[in-house]
Amino acid sequence: MKRYIPLLKRTKLFAGVGDDEIASMLTCLDARLHTYSKGAYVLREGEHISDITILVHGNLYIQKDDYWGNRSILGHIAVGEMFGEAYVAPESGALPHDVVAVEDSAIISFDMRRIITTCSSACRFHTLVVQNLFFAISEKNRKLVQKLGHMSKRSTREKLLSYLSEEAKREGCASFTIPFNRQQLADFLSVDRSAMSNELGKMRDDGLLRFEKNRFELV
Numbered sequence: 001m002k003r004y005i006p007l008l009k010r011t012k013l014f015a016g017v018g019d020d021e022i023a024s025m026l027t028c029l030d031a032r033l034h035t036y037s038k039g040a041y042v043l044r045e046g047e048h049i050s051d052i053t054i055l056v057h058g059n060l061y062i063q064k065d066d067y068w069g070n071r072s073i074l075g076h077i078a079v080g081e082m083f084g085e086a087y088v089a090p091e092s093g094a095l096p097h098d099v100v101a102v103e104d105s106a107i108i109s110f111d112m113r114r115i116i117t118t119c120s121s122a123c124r125f126h127t128l129v130v131q132n133l134f135f136a137i138s139e140k141n142r143k144l145v146q147k148l149g150h151m152s153k154r155s156t157r158e159k160l161l162s163y164l165s166e167e168a169k170r171e172g173c174a175s176f177t178i179p180f181n182r183q184q185l186a187d188f189l190s191v192d193r194s195a196m197s198n199e200l201g202k203m204r205d206d207g208l209l210r211f212e213k214n215r216f217e218l219v
Helices: 002-009 019-028 112-116 126-151 156-171 182-189 193-205
Strands: 032-036 041-043 051-057 060-065 071-077 098-101 105-111 175-177 209-212 215-218
Touching: 002 019, 002 051, 019 126, 032 041, 051 112, 071 182, 105 112, 112 126, 126 156, 156 175, 156 182, 156 193, 156 215, 182 193, 193 209
Parallel strands: none
Antiparallel strands: 032 105, 041 098, 051 105, 060 071, 060 098, 175 215, 209 215
């Protein structure tokens, strides 16, 4: 697990914490490494969880299937990102969605109770980790509001423009790569894939953008 310390140091949870301090805190926070093959479920709808988790290798999708098997992608988890923190409180109830490995992946989980409770050894950076956790949750809420902004648009074109514009601003460049293929993007925006593909073609013909697979350029 120590090989992931340089990566953990770059995460929001351990921002400002040194390598040696992270190494000592792995035991303090009951850190555990788990690996998953492509297509495996990391978390399943209906589970009750008590850990927060950081992805250290691979890619994960947060997704939900309805009774008829229609799938919606609620979010994408990239390496270094944290997840599960919204459902660790005793009153949070069961997990309302699945977390699935898009490729071979590895995660490190941490006992939430040990994070928010000062340990007997009084780690110097424990308070900083708690502060980082608060800021990370705040950023997650901001991203959720952004997605709701995309979803609130009435037409498929407006949803696409809203999402692609946000990605361009996030990258600071008119050319960027999104973490979804066509079906996944349609699931993320809750639109029909065929209608979305047709709309992308029209937007290209109208001179609004250029694209190839998941690489886009706004014009």
